[in-house]
Structure formats: C-alpha cells, structure tokens
Amino acid sequence: MTMNKRFESIVVGTGGFGSSCFYHLATRGVRVLGLDRFPAGHAQGSSHGDTRIIRQAYFEHPDYVPLLRRAYDQWRELEAWSGRELMKICGLILAGPPAGEAVAGTRLAAKTHNLELHDVSSADLAREGERRFPGFRVPDGFDVVVEPTGGYLQVEDCVRTHIELACKAGAEHQSEATIVGWESDGRTVRVRTESDEYEAASLILTPGAWADHLLNDIAGMPTLHVLRKTMHWHQVRSSVYDVASGGQGFLFEMPYGAFYGFPSLDGSTLKLAEHSGGEALTDPLLVDRSLRISDTKPIGRFLNEVMPDVDPQTGRHSVCMYTVTPDGHFIVDRHSEYDNVFFGAGFSGHGFKFTSVIGEALAALAIDGSTDQPIDFLGLSRFQS
Ligand SMILES: Cc1cc2nc3c(=O)[nH]c(=O)nc-3n(C[C@H](O)[C@H](O)[C@H](O)COP(=O)(O)OP(=O)(O)OC[C@H]3O[C@@H](n4cnc5c(N)ncnc54)[C@H](O)[C@@H]3O)c2cc1C
Known part of the structure; x- marks a missing residue:
C-alpha cells in the first residue's frame, strides 16, 4: 500500500x-482528489442512458423550486464554461387525474413560486x-399541465x-479506485482504496447505490432501498415526437404506474421508462442487466394506450438504479459525528437535475462550513422527528 498523499478535500x-x-x-x-471505481460517465450506477428530465414546477414538493432555479443557472454556467450544449429546454407535458400527485403537485409548486404553467382541463x-x-391519446378524465421550462440534460456529458x-x-x-474504508478524527480524514491511502482535511461521500457500504455508521441514517430500473428506446413512426419539430418530454400518471420519456432526439427513436415499481436489490454490482418480460410489458401497454405512433417493441435498453429514502426526498448533510465529513445520498430516482446545485452546496459546506442554498429540509434530522 502506498501511503498518504495529502489533499485539502x-x-x-x-x-x-x-x-x-x-x-x-x-x-x-481547493486541492481536491476525486475517486471512483468506474470511469467518468460509466453505465454501472445511476447516471447514464443519454438523458435526464429537468423541470421546475416540482410536484414532489414546492421546497425544491429555489434549488431548481439555482440548478438551471448552474447548468447554463457549465455550458458557458465548457462550450457544450448540456441542457435542452423543449417543454414537458404532465398528465394524470386532477387530484393525482403529478398534476396537483405541479399546480401547487407553480402557484407557490409563480412559475409559468399551461393548464389544460x-x-x-x-x-x-x-x-x-x-402523438398522445390522453386518457378520459385526465388533466394536462405543460411546463414550458421543462426539458432534459445530456447525463453522461454533464458528468464528464x-x-x-x-x-x-x-x-x-482517479477511476478504477475502489474505496474500501475511511476514518476521521474530526480534523483529518483517511481514505483507503484497495492499493492506496490518502489524507485530507475534509471528505465528501456521494456513493449513489453503494451508500449502504460507506454511510452505514451515520447515526439516524434510514435504510435506503436500491431498485433495479430499466430505460427503453423505441422506434417512432411519426415526426410529431421530434425535438426538432417541437416534440416535448412527457410524464403520465396511469392507474397502473407512472411513465415518462423524452422527445425523439435523432428523429427515429425515443426513450421512455416507468418511474413506479422496480425490483429491490441487495448488491448493486450484481444487478441483472438483461431485459425481462416484466420490464417490457407495462411499457408496451402504456405505448399502446397513449402513444400510438411509437413501436411498442423495445429496441435498445439499459439498466439503472434508484436509491430510495423512506419519504422519497434526498439526504444531504454533515456526518453526525465528524464535522469535516459531508454526504449526499438517497436521491430517490429524481436527483440528477439537482446535481449542479447540490454539488455546489456540498462544496460550500466543506469549504465555508455552511451554504446559502436552502437544503435544510433535506437534512437527516427529519427522520428523528
Ligand atoms: C432509469 C433512471 C432514470 C432517471 N431519470 C431521472 C430524470 O429524468 N431526472 C432526474 O433528475 N433524475 C433521474 N434519475 C435519478 C438520477 O439519475 C439519480 O438520482 C442520480 O444520477 C444519482 O447520482 P449519484 O451521484 O447519487 O449516483 P451515481 O451517479 O451512480 O454515482 C455514484 C458513484 O459512486 C461510485 N462509488 C460508490 N461506491 C464506491 C466505492 N466503494 N469505491 C469507488 N467508487 C464508488 C460509483 O462507481 C458511482 O460512480 C433517474 C435514475 C434512473 C436510474
């Protein structure tokens, strides 16, 4: 084992x-070291599969909206610094029963924060x-709300x-660096990989689906459930879904599950997935990445009922993981015992759009000891009350 290269973080x-x-x-x-088992933009965790939805009128809770405003600014800044297009605003259609989570929650967030929303009863x-x-057959009795500021992020490009x-x-x-343990005395942290050991003044742990392995000693940490999820690419039979001709993202809250997807980026296929459901996993490294009938059946049913101009047969697929907290909200906090250790976990299948702002907040916690971003509602203490 080679010893003790020292970093600030x-x-x-x-x-x-x-x-x-x-x-x-x-x-x-900050003189910082980043460590991961896999290369940047890899497909083994939770941040791959071309695209992620971004939206502002947040049905999960209106408290996320100020963070989302900052997230949008940060994505635009990253585009400016890198000269790459990472975020595309194309609009987002949300459809469901008027009293359901998606429609009622989106209306509430838009009203609370005065966001633009097109409401169609x-x-x-x-x-x-x-x-x-x-291109959409909206089920009888559904309301639709359209968020013009909704769109998508190019997920692997954002990470890279x-x-x-x-x-x-x-x-x-460093990629190909598997962390096998860490310790802190409150002033210095020591991080061990399979071959090396490093020291720093502060440590930030963002292990995704592997949170259990690295965060399990934190007092008050709830059990996080890792779910196997599939993304599906299908042929389109009409240009109505093309992003270049005004195609939008979509989310439908059906009686048998929630389904969401993206406009066609290439004019011939589009990607969609089921947000609900998912098999619970015990080891994220051993997830079954094959396509099962239980993955394709609900997707095919949804396409047959709602999107008649999309081939219901899955062409390409990819397996990904959600790491879910008991209340479906993120956990971003300081370690209960060590002032120089911070973590973000349990992003519950809706976190990617926030990575720009939560990363900024975690960095501020490590450097300044506090952040201007309103993240208190994401703290661990909520599980104690
Ligand atoms: C199918 C699917 C669709 C989604 N759709 C959306 C969406 O439309 N919009 C949205 O906002 N969010 C969406 N999400 C959620 C979002 O993608 C996740 O919340 C987010 O990507 C999680 O990021 P993360 O950093 O926690 O995990 P990851 O990106 O997986 O990062 C964790 C990293 O930690 C590394 N690691 C862990 N343990 C170790 C160790 N011991 N040693 C070394 N490295 C280690 C892993 O290799 C990995 O690179 C979706 C998720 C999935 C699975």
Whole structure:
C-alpha cells in the first residue's frame, strides 16, 4: 500500500453528485482528489442512458423550486464554461387525474413560486381531441399541465464535463479506485482504496447505490432501498415526437404506474421508462442487466394506450438504479459525528437535475462550513422527528 498523499478535500464517488461537487471544489481553488471505481460517465450506477428530465414546477414538493432555479443557472454556467450544449429546454407535458400527485403537485409548486404553467382541463381536451397533443391519446378524465421550462440534460456529458473542468482547474481524478474504508478524527480524514491511502482535511461521500457500504455508521441514517430500473428506446413512426419539430418530454400518471420519456432526439427513436415499481436489490454490482418480460410489458401497454405512433417493441435498453429514502426526498448533510465529513445520498430516482446545485452546496459546506442554498429540509434530522 502506498501511503498518504495529502489533499485539502477528497470526493468519494464521482458520478452525478460527486462530479459536480468535485468541480465546485476545484473551481473554488481547493486541492481536491476525486475517486471512483468506474470511469467518468460509466453505465454501472445511476447516471447514464443519454438523458435526464429537468423541470421546475416540482410536484414532489414546492421546497425544491429555489434549488431548481439555482440548478438551471448552474447548468447554463457549465455550458458557458465548457462550450457544450448540456441542457435542452423543449417543454414537458404532465398528465394524470386532477387530484393525482403529478398534476396537483405541479399546480401547487407553480402557484407557490409563480412559475409559468399551461393548464389544460379534461373538459378542454374532450373538446379539442388529439389536436392539442399530437402523438398522445390522453386518457378520459385526465388533466394536462405543460411546463414550458421543462426539458432534459445530456447525463453522461454533464458528468464528464464536471470532471474535465475540475481537472483543468488543477484537481486530481482517479477511476478504477475502489474505496474500501475511511476514518476521521474530526480534523483529518483517511481514505483507503484497495492499493492506496490518502489524507485530507475534509471528505465528501456521494456513493449513489453503494451508500449502504460507506454511510452505514451515520447515526439516524434510514435504510435506503436500491431498485433495479430499466430505460427503453423505441422506434417512432411519426415526426410529431421530434425535438426538432417541437416534440416535448412527457410524464403520465396511469392507474397502473407512472411513465415518462423524452422527445425523439435523432428523429427515429425515443426513450421512455416507468418511474413506479422496480425490483429491490441487495448488491448493486450484481444487478441483472438483461431485459425481462416484466420490464417490457407495462411499457408496451402504456405505448399502446397513449402513444400510438411509437413501436411498442423495445429496441435498445439499459439498466439503472434508484436509491430510495423512506419519504422519497434526498439526504444531504454533515456526518453526525465528524464535522469535516459531508454526504449526499438517497436521491430517490429524481436527483440528477439537482446535481449542479447540490454539488455546489456540498462544496460550500466543506469549504465555508455552511451554504446559502436552502437544503435544510433535506437534512437527516427529519427522520428523528
Ligand atoms: C432509469 C433512471 C432514470 C432517471 N431519470 C431521472 C430524470 O429524468 N431526472 C432526474 O433528475 N433524475 C433521474 N434519475 C435519478 C438520477 O439519475 C439519480 O438520482 C442520480 O444520477 C444519482 O447520482 P449519484 O451521484 O447519487 O449516483 P451515481 O451517479 O451512480 O454515482 C455514484 C458513484 O459512486 C461510485 N462509488 C460508490 N461506491 C464506491 C466505492 N466503494 N469505491 C469507488 N467508487 C464508488 C460509483 O462507481 C458511482 O460512480 C433517474 C435514475 C434512473 C436510474
């Protein structure tokens, strides 16, 4: 074992959240080391599969909206620094029963924060038929809300860009580094990989689906459930879904599950997935990456009922993981015992859009001891009350 290269800060797990934190630490002048078992932009965790939805009228809770405003600014800043297009605003259609989580929650968040939303009732839809949303057969009794500021992020490019710009700013990044343990005395942290040991003044842990292995000694940490999820790419039979011709993202809250997807980026396929459901996993490294009938059946049913111009047969697929907290909200906090250890975990299948801002907040906690970002509602203490 080679010993003790010293840094000001170490980030363990440079996927979605860790790569952003790594970038923010480096660009604030911190001598930082980023460590990950896999290469930047890999497909073994939770941040791959081309795209992630971004939206502002957040049905999960209106308290996320101020963070989302900052997240959008941070994505635009990253695009400006890198010269790459990472975020595309194309609009997002959310459809479901008027009292359901998606429609009612989106309306509440938009009203609370005065966000633009186009509201289409089931009565309007009955009058206008399929003309209003070409390519979609909206079920009877559903309301639709359209968020014009919704869109998508190019997920792997976001991760790689954060890491590349951090390294340009002087940070050190190592992939193929599996962390086997860490300890802290409150002032210095020691991180052990299979072959090396490193020291730093602070440590940020963002291990995604592997949170159990690295965060399990934190007092008050709830059990996080890791779920196997599949993404599906399907052929389109019409240009109505093309992003270049005004195709939008979508989310439908059906009686048998929630389904969401993206416009066609290449004019011939589009990606969609089921947000609900998912098999619980015990070891993220051993997830079954084959395509099962139980994955394709609900997707095929949804396409047959709602998107008649999409081939219901899955072409390509990819397996990914959600790491879910008991209340479905993230956990971002300082370690209960060590003031110099911070972590982000349990992003519950809706975290990627926030990586830009949560990375900034975690970096500020490590550097300044506090952050201006309103993240208190994501603290561990909520599980104690
Ligand atoms: C199918 C699917 C669709 C989704 N859709 C959306 C969406 O549309 N919009 C949205 O906002 N969010 C979405 N999400 C959620 C979002 O993608 C995740 O919340 C987010 O990517 C999680 O990032 P993370 O940094 O926690 O995990 P990851 O990106 O997986 O990063 C964790 C990293 O830690 C590393 N690591 C862990 N343990 C160790 C160790 N011991 N040693 C070394 N390295 C280690 C891993 O290798 C990995 O790189 C989706 C998720 C999935 C699975």
